[in-house]
Amino acid sequence: MTKIEQVIDYIDMQLKSRRLTPSMRLPSVRLLAKELHFSVSTIVEAYERMVSMGIIEARAGAGFFVCAPLEPLILSNIEPIREKSLDPLWISRQLLEASAQLIKVGCGWLPDDWMPHESLRKAIRDASKSSISELVHYSSPLGLLGLRELLARRLYNKAIEVTPDQILLTDSGSYSIDLICRFLLKPDDVVLVDDPCYFNFRALLKVHQVKIIGIPYTAQGPDIEAFKQAIEQYHPRLYITNSGIHNPTGATLSQPTAHQLVSLIEQANMVVVEDDIFSDFETTHSPRFSALDGLNHSIYIGSFSKTLSASVRCGYIVAKKEWIDHLVDLKVATSFSNSNFSAQILYRALTDGSYRKHMEQLKIKLAEAMQFNVQMFEKLQIKPWIIPKAGIFLWCELPTDIDIKKMADYCTENGVVLALGSSFSQSDRFQQFLRFNVAQCMHPDIFSILEKAMRYARHAPA
Amino acid sequence: MTKIEQVIDYIDMQLKSRRLTPSMRLPSVRLLAKELHFSVSTIVEAYERMVSMGIIEARAGAGFFVCAPLEPLILSNIEPIREKSLDPLWISRQLLEASAQLIKVGCGWLPDDWMPHESLRKAIRDASKSSISELVHYSSPLGLLGLRELLARRLYNKAIEVTPDQILLTDSGSYSIDLICRFLLKPDDVVLVDDPCYFNFRALLKVHQVKIIGIPYTAQGPDIEAFKQAIEQYHPRLYITNSGIHNPTGATLSQPTAHQLVSLIEQANMVVVEDDIFSDFETTHSPRFSALDGLNHSIYIGSFSKTLSASVRCGYIVAKKEWIDHLVDLKVATSFSNSNFSAQILYRALTDGSYRKHMEQLKIKLAEAMQFNVQMFEKLQIKPWIIPKAGIFLWCELPTDIDIKKMADYCTENGVVLALGSSFSQSDRFQQFLRFNVAQCMHPDIFSILEKAMRYARHAPA
Numbered sequence: 001m002t003k004i005e006q007v008i009d010y011i012d013m014q015l016k017s018r019r020l021t022p023s024m025r026l027p028s029v030r031l032l033a034k035e036l037h038f039s040v041s042t043i044v045e046a047y048e049r050m051v052s053m054g055i056i057e058a059r060a061g062a063g064f065f066v067c068a069p070l071e072p073l074i075l076s077n078i079e080p081i082r083e084k085s086l087d088p089l090w091i092s093r094q095l096l097e098a099s100a101q102l103i104k105v106g107c108g109w110l111p112d113d114w115m116p117h118e119s120l121r122k123a124i125r126d127a128s129k130s131s132i133s134e135l136v137h138y139s140s141p142l143g144l145l146g147l148r149e150l151l152a153r154r155l156y157n158k159a160i161e162v163t164p165d166q167i168l169l170t171d172s173g174s175y176s177i178d179l180i181c182r183f184l185l186k187p188d189d190v191v192l193v194d195d196p197c198y199f200n201f202r203a204l205l206k207v208h209q210v211k212i213i214g215i216p217y218t219a220q221g222p223d224i225e226a227f228k229q230a231i232e233q234y235h236p237r238l239y240i241t242n243s244g245i246h247n248p249t250g251a252t253l254s255q256p257t258a259h260q261l262v263s264l265i266e267q268a269n270m271v272v273v274e275d276d277i278f279s280d281f282e283t284t285h286s287p288r289f290s291a292l293d294g295l296n297h298s299i300y301i302g303s304f305s306k307t308l309s310a311s312v313r314c315g316y317i318v319a320k321k322e323w324i325d326h327l328v329d330l331k332v333a334t335s336f337s338n339s340n341f342s343a344q345i346l347y348r349a350l351t352d353g354s355y356r357k358h359m360e361q362l363k364i365k366l367a368e369a370m371q372f373n374v375q376m377f378e379k380l381q382i383k384p385w386i387i388p389k390a391g392i393f394l395w396c397e398l399p400t401d402i403d404i405k406k407m408a409d410y411c412t413e414n415g416v417v418l419a420l421g422s423s424f425s426q427s428d429r430f431q432q433f434l435r436f437n438v439a440q441c442m443h444p445d446i447f448s449i450l451e452k453a454m455r456y457a458r459h460a461p462a
Numbered sequence: 463m464t465k466i467e468q469v470i471d472y473i474d475m476q477l478k479s480r481r482l483t484p485s486m487r488l489p490s491v492r493l494l495a496k497e498l499h500f501s502v503s504t505i506v507e508a509y510e511r512m513v514s515m516g517i518i519e520a521r522a523g524a525g526f527f528v529c530a531p532l533e534p535l536i537l538s539n540i541e542p543i544r545e546k547s548l549d550p551l552w553i554s555r556q557l558l559e560a561s562a563q564l565i566k567v568g569c570g571w572l573p574d575d576w577m578p579h580e581s582l583r584k585a586i587r588d589a590s591k592s593s594i595s596e597l598v599h600y601s602s603p604l605g606l607l608g609l610r611e612l613l614a615r616r617l618y619n620k621a622i623e624v625t626p627d628q629i630l631l632t633d634s635g636s637y638s639i640d641l642i643c644r645f646l647l648k649p650d651d652v653v654l655v656d657d658p659c660y661f662n663f664r665a666l667l668k669v670h671q672v673k674i675i676g677i678p679y680t681a682q683g684p685d686i687e688a689f690k691q692a693i694e695q696y697h698p699r700l701y702i703t704n705s706g707i708h709n710p711t712g713a714t715l716s717q718p719t720a721h722q723l724v725s726l727i728e729q730a731n732m733v734v735v736e737d738d739i740f741s742d743f744e745t746t747h748s749p750r751f752s753a754l755d756g757l758n759h760s761i762y763i764g765s766f767s768k769t770l771s772a773s774v775r776c777g778y779i780v781a782k783k784e785w786i787d788h789l790v791d792l793k794v795a796t797s798f799s800n801s802n803f804s805a806q807i808l809y810r811a812l813t814d815g816s817y818r819k820h821m822e823q824l825k826i827k828l829a830e831a832m833q834f835n836v837q838m839f840e841k842l843q844i845k846p847w848i849i850p851k852a853g854i855f856l857w858c859e860l861p862t863d864i865d866i867k868k869m870a871d872y873c874t875e876n877g878v879v880l881a882l883g884s885s886f887s888q889s890d891r892f893q894q895f896l897r898f899n900v901a902q903c904m905h906p907d908i909f910s911i912l913e914k915a916m917r918y919a920r921h922a923p924a
Contacts, residue, residue, distance in 0.1 A: 023650050023697075024481065031497060067697060072645050074788050092794045096603050100595065115598040121590050124597075128586035133562065135586075136577040138772040141558050171633045171775075174798040182669065183534050188485050203795035207644065211485075235485070235529060310600040311802040313633075326536050332554045333665035336636040339801055340773040 003038050007046035010036065015055070015066065026056060026064040073207070088199035088206075091423045098417055103443055106419020106435045108198075108247065109310060110392065114365070114439055116349065116358040120309055123348035130344060139340035141328045143169025143316075147347040151302070151316060158279070159291035160300060160318065168324050170331060171338045173277050173303030173315035174200065177240065179330055180273055180299055180317065181208045190234040194222055196395070196424035196433070198247040198275075201240050210237075214426050217249060219386045221257035224264075231268045239265065243274035243288055245281055248424050248435040249395040250388025252286035262292045275301045283363055283390045295320050304346050306392075307359065312342045366392060369438040376447045377436075380454060385433070394436045395421075398454075404432060407457035414449050465500050469508035472498065477517070477528065488518060488526040535669070550661035550668075553885045560879055565905055568881025568897045570660075570709065571772060572854065576827070576901055578811065578820040582771055585810035592806060601802035603790045605631025605778075609809040613764070613778060620741070621753035622762060622780065630786050632793060633800045635739050635765030635777035636662065639702065641792055642735055642761055642779065643670045652698040656684055658857070658886035658895070660709040660737075663702050672699075676888050679711060681848045683719035686726075693730045701727065705736035705750055707743055710886050710897040711857040712850025714748035724754045737763045745825055745852045757782050766808050768854075769821065774804045828854060831900040838909045839898075842916060847895070856898045857883075860916070866894060869919035876911050 001009065014020040027035065029043045036043075047064050050056045057067045095107050127134075142148065148164035155162055170176045185191065187209040193201050195214030205212050213230050215222040222241070230236060239261075243253055265272050272289045279302060290300040295318065303315035317327060331338070349355055373394055374384060385395045398404060408418045421433025441447075463471065476482040489497070491505045498505075509526050512518045519529045557569050589596075604610065610626035617624055632638045647653065649671040655663050657676030667674050675692050677684040684703070692698060701723075705715055715723075727734050734751045741764060752762040757780065765777035779789060793800070811817055835856055836846055847857045860866060870880045883895025903909075 019486070021648055021650060023652075031493070034496060035493060072785070072788060073792070089791050089794060092798065093603050093790070096600055096794070096799065109600070112594040112598055115594065117594045117597055120597050124586060124590035128583050128590065132574040132577065132579045134773065135579055135582050136574055136771045136773055138558055138571070138767075141555050171637075171801065172797050172799070174796060175633075178796040186483055188483055190485070200795065200798060203791075207792060207795050305600075309598045309803070310799065311596065311598055313799070313801040313803075323534070326534060328555070329551050329665075330535070330669060332551060332558070333662065333669050334636060334640040335634050336554065336662060337558065337634070337772065337775070339633065339775040339804055341771070341775075341807075342801055342804065344773075345803075 003042045004046045004049065007032070007036065007038065007043055008050060011046075011050065011056075020066050024066050025062070026066065028063060088203040088423060091199050091419070092203065095417070095419075102415055102417050103440065103446060104417045105437060105440050105446060106417065107437055107440060108392075109306060109437075110439050111442075114362065116308060116355055116362075119349045119352045119355045119358060120312070120345070122352060122354075123345045124312075126348050127341065127345050130341075134344060135341065137340065138337040139169070139343065141332055141337075142167070142324075143314075143338055144340055144343040144347060147314070147343050147350075148316075150347060150350060151318075155300070155318060158285075158288055160288060160295070162295065162318055163321075166295070166318055166321055166324055168317045168319075168327055168331065169338050169343055170315045170317065171335065171342075172313050173275060173301055173305065174204065175335075176301045176303070176315040176317045177201075177273060177275060178204060178207070179327055179334070180301075181205070181210075181238075182330055182334075183323070183327055184238060184271060185210055189238070190236040192222075192227070192230055192236045192239040194241055194246065195427055196248055196421065196430055197240075198242060199423050202426070205240075212426065215239075216429075217246065217251065218257075219249075219251050220254035221251070221261065224257065224260050227261065227264060231264060231270070236268070236270055238270060239272045241272065241274055242276070242278065244276040244286060245278035245388065245391035245393070247278065248393050248419070249385060250391050250393040251386055252282075252389060255287050258287035258289065258292055262289060262297075265289075265297050266293070270297065272298045273301060274298060277301070277303055277306055278391050280307045280359055281363065281366065281391045283367070286389075290318065299323070304350075307362075308346055308349055308355075312345050314339065314342045314346050363390065366390065366439060369442055370394065373436065373438040373441050376441075380447065380451055382434075382450075392437050392439050394438055396434050396436055398432050398434060400432060401459045402432070402454055403457045403459060404434070407453045410453040410456045411449060414453070416446060416449050416453075465504045466508045466511065469494070469498065469500065469505055470512060473508075473512065473518075482528050486528050487524070488528065490525060550665040550885060553661050553881070554665065557879070557881075564877055564879050565902065565908060566879045567899060567902050567908060568879065569899055569902060570854075571768060571899075572824075572901050573904075576824065578770060578817055578824075581811045581814045581817045581820060582774070582807070584814060584816075585807045586774075588810050589803065589807050592803075596806060597803065599802065600799040601631070601805065603794055603799075604629070604786075605776075605800055606802055606805040606809060609776070609805050609812075610778075612809060612812060613780075617762070617780060620747075620750055622750060622757070624757070624780055625783075628757070628780055628783055628786055630779045630781075630789055630793065631800050631805055632777045632779065633797065633804075634775050635737060635763055635767065636666065637797075638763045638765070638777040638779045639663075639735060639737060640666055640669070641789055641796070642763075643667070643672075643700075644792055644796075645785070645789055646733060647672055647699060651700070652696040654684075654689070654692055654698045654701040656703055656708065657889055658710055658883065658892055659702075660704060661885050664888070667702075674888065677701075678891075679708065679713065680719075681711075681713050682716035683713070683723065686719065686722050689723065689726060693726060693732070698730070698732055700732060701734045703734065703736055704739065706738040706748060707740035707850065707853035707855070709740065710855050710881070711847055712853050712855040713848055714744075714851060717749050720749035720751065720754055724751060724759075727751075727759050728755070732759065734760045735763060736760065739763070739765055739768055740853050742769045742821055743825065743828065743853045745829070748851075752780065761785070766812075769824075770808055770811055770817075774807050776801065776804045776808050825852065828852065828901060831904055832856065835898065835900040835903050838903075842909065842913055844896075844912075854899050854901050856900055858896050858898055860894050860896060862894060863921045864894070864916055865919045865921060866896070869915045872915040872918045873911060876915070878908060878911050878915075
C-alpha cells in the first residue's frame with residue numbers, strides 16, 4: 001500500500017466508524033501530515049484523489065469536507081455478517097412471515113385460541129357504539145385517560161406508585177422502547193442486555209447504533225459481578241431487560257439481586273428499562289426495578305400483545321413526570337398520536353369481568369402445559385435450564401451430541417419451526433439451547449417429530 | 463479568558479456540536495498543543511481540569527476520552543428558544559390537547575360529523591366477526607395483503623404503478639416519514655422543506671438532528687430557482703413535501719414545476735418524500751413526483767387519518783422494492799409489527815360502497831364551504847393567498863395594521879383557536895398569515911368573533 005493509499009484508507013476508516021460524518025471538515029493537510037508522519041504533499045495528493053472519487057469536496061478557503069453519498073441505514077450491514085439464521089431481524093421476520101400451517105414451537109405468543117377472543121369481540125362490538133369523536137378523532141398526546149387511570153391502579157398493585165400523567169400510551173411496547181432509546185441514547189453509547197435476551201432488543205439497539213454488551217443471566221437475574229465489571233469497563237448508559245418473567249429463560253429476579261442492581265445502577269448514573277410484557281402471566285410476585293427505585297433511574301414498559309391482542313395494539317411507558325413531558329414531544333414529532341380506538345377496545349376488554357377469569361384459567365392451563373412439557377422433554381434428554389415459576393417459555397439445553405442446525409433443518413421440513421438458542425445471544429454460549437413455548441407444544445405430533453429430528457441430528461460417536 | 467479556559471471552551475464547543483461524542487478519544491495533548499499553538503502543559507492542565515469536572519476521563523496508556531453525562535434528547539433545547547407559540551411541537555400539542563369546546567378554525571382535520579362514521583361503525587361491527595387469528599395475531603411484516611392490493615389499485619389511478627410488495631403498512635403517516643428519515647438521514651444532513659410547510663415536518667426533522675432549509679412555495683409548487691440554489695449550496699439529501707394538496711397553502715403542483723423538480727432531484731441524487739395525505743380530497747388530477755419519476759428518487763406516503771379516522775390508525779410507504787426490504791427491517795426492529803386490526807377496519811370501510819358516495823358528497827360540501835369562507839373573508843379584508851382547487855385549507859393574509867398576536871389572544875379568550883402563519887415557517891415571511899380550515903369555519907359565531915378580534919387588534923393609525 002502506498003503512503004497515499006494509506007491516507008485514503010485512514011480517512012475511509014474514519015468515515016466507516018462515523019467519526020467523520022457528512023458535511024464535517026477533515027483535519028487540515030498540515031495537521032494530518034504531522035499526525036501520520038507523512039509529507040504535506042502526500043496528504044494533498046490523497047485528498048485530491050478523494051475529491052475526484054466524490055468522497056470529499058474542497059471548499060475555497062475553508063478546507064476539505066465530507067460529501068459522502070446517500071447511504072441508507074441498512075441494518076444487515078451494520079454488524080459483521082453472521083449466519084442468516086442467527087440474525088435477530090431474520091428471526092423476527094421468519095416468525096412473523098411463517099405460514100399458519102407451521103408449528104412455531106419457539107415463538108413468543110400464545111396459540112390464537114388461548115387468547116381471550118370472546119372478551120375482545122365484546123369489547124369491539126361495544127366500541128363500535130362509541131361517540132363519533134372516539135371513532136374518528138386523534139388521541140390526546142398522553143393517550144386515553146381511562147386506560148391510563150386503570151394502568152396506574154394496576155401498577156399500584158406491583159408497588160409502582162404513579163399518577164396517570166406519568167403514563168404515556170403508544171402504539172406498541174417495541175415502539176415505547178424505541179422512543180426511550182431516542183431520548184436517552186446517542187450512537188456509540190454502551191447498552192447492557194442480558195445474555196441471553198429477547199432478540200429484538202438487539203435489532204432495536206442496532207438501529208440506534210450503540211454498543212451492546214451482554215451480561216450473563218443467572219436464575220436470580222443478571223450476574224452481579226459481571227454487571228459491576230461492565231459498568232467499570234464500559235460506562236453504560238442503559239440496561240434493557242425483561243424484569244417480570246425473563247425472555248427467553250423464564251427466570252424471575254430475586255429480591256437481593258434486584259436490590260443490588262438498583263444500587264449499582266444508581267451509583268453509575270445509568271438507567272434501567274424494564275419491559276414487563278409478560279407481567280400478567282405471573283402467579284407469585286417478583287421484584288420490579290421501578291418499584292424499588294421509585295422510577296428514579298428506571299423506566300417501566302408494558303403492552304397487551306401477549307395477553308389480549310397483538311393485532312389491536314397499544315403499549316405504554318411509565319416514567320418520572322419530567323421525562324414523560326419530553327417523551328410526549330418525541331411521540332408527537334415522530335408519530336403525532338397513537339391509535340385511540342385500539343386503546344378503547346383494550347380498556348373495555350380489560351375492565352370486562354370475564355378477562356380476569358380468563359387470565360386465572362389461562363395461568364392454570366399454562367402451569368399444566370409447563371409440567372407436561374418438562375416431562376416430555378425429560379424423556380428426550382432435553383434439559384430445562386430452570387423450571388420457571390410461570391409464563392410460556394422453557395429454555396432448554398440439548399445433549400452435546402446433537403447437531404442443532406441439522407435438527408432445525410429436519411424440523412422445518414416437517415412443519416416445525418425451532419427458536420435457536422444462538423439467536424438470543426451475541427456470544428456462542430447457547431449453541432446447544434432452544435427456546436420452547438410450552439403453550440405451542442401441546443400439539444400431539446411435536447414430540448415425535450422432535451425425537452426423530454434428534455435421532456437424525458445425532459453425531460456418530462467418535 | 464486564560465489559555466486553559468480557552469482550551470476547555472474549545473473542547474466544549476466540539477462536544478456541543480457533536481464533533482466529539484461520548485466514548486470518543488480526544489486529540490492527543492501534543493496534537494492539540496500544535497493545533498492551538500499553546501504549550502503542552504497548558505493542554506495537560508486543561509484536560510486535567512475537565513477530568514475533575516467529570517467531562518472527560520483519562521484511560522491509562524490510551525489517552526483522554528469523552529464521558530459526557532447522560533444527556534437526553536430534549537427537543538425544545540435543540541433549536542434556539544423561539545416564542546413558545548411558534549414552536550411546532552407546541553402547536554401540535556396545543557391542537558391535540560385543546561378541549562372539544564374550543565373551535566379550532568385552523569386545525570388540520572374535519573369536524574367529527576363530517577367523517578364517514580357510519581361506514582366506520584359498520585366496518586368495526588363486521589371486523590368484530592373476524593377470525594380469532596385476525597383479532598389477536600401479529601400482522602405480517604409488510605401488513606394486511608388485502609389493503610396493500612387495494613392501495614396498489616388506487617395508486618394505479620394516480621399513475622403510480624406498483625405491486626403490493628412495494629407497499630409497507632405502518633401505524634401512521636408520521637411514523638412512515640420517521641422510518642424513511644431513519645433510513646436515509648444522518649445528523650447534520652440537509653433536508654429541504656417548503657416555506658411554508660406542515661409544522662410537524664420540522665418537529666420530526668428536529669428529532670433527526672438535520673439542517674432544515676425552507677424553499678419558498680409558489681402557487682405552482684416550490685420556487686425552482688431557489689430549489690436549484692439550495693441544491694448547489696447545501697447538497698441536500700431529501701425534500702419533504704405534500705404534493706397532492708399542499709399544507710398549509712392548499713396549492714397543487716403544476717405539471718412543468720413537477721417535471722423540472724424531478725430532473726433536479728435526479729441530478730442531485732437526492733430523494734423526494736411526498737406525503738399525499740390529502741389525496742382523497744382532490745377533484746381534478748395533479749401531478750405526483752412518484753408517478754413522474756417511477757419511484758426512482760421518490761417515496762410516496764399516505765394515510766387515512768383525514769378521510770376515514772385518526773383514531774383507527776394506519777399509514778403506508780410506497781417505494782422501490784429494495785428500499786421496502788430494508789424499511790421492513792427497520793419497522794420490525796422499532797415497532798415489531800403494525801395494528802392489523804386497524805388495517806382490517808380501514809380495508810372494510812374503504813371497500814364499503816357507501817365510502818365512495820360519502821367522499822363525493824364531502825367534496826361538494828367542502829367546495830361550498832370554501833366558497834362561503836372566501837366570501838366571508840373578503841368582507842373582513844382577509845385575503846386568501848390563492849383559492850385552492852380542493853381540500854380543507856385556506857391560507858390567508860391579514861391586513862398589515864392587524865396585530866396578529868393580539869388578535870389570537872382575543873380569539874382564544876372567546877373560544878376560537880387560530881393557527882398562526884409563523885408556525886408554518888422558520889422564516890418571518892408569514893407573520894401576517896393564518897391557516898384556516900374551511901370545514902371548521904361553518905360555525906355561525908366565528909366570523910363575528912374574527913371581526914371583533916380584528917377591531918380589537920388594529921393598530922391605531924400612525
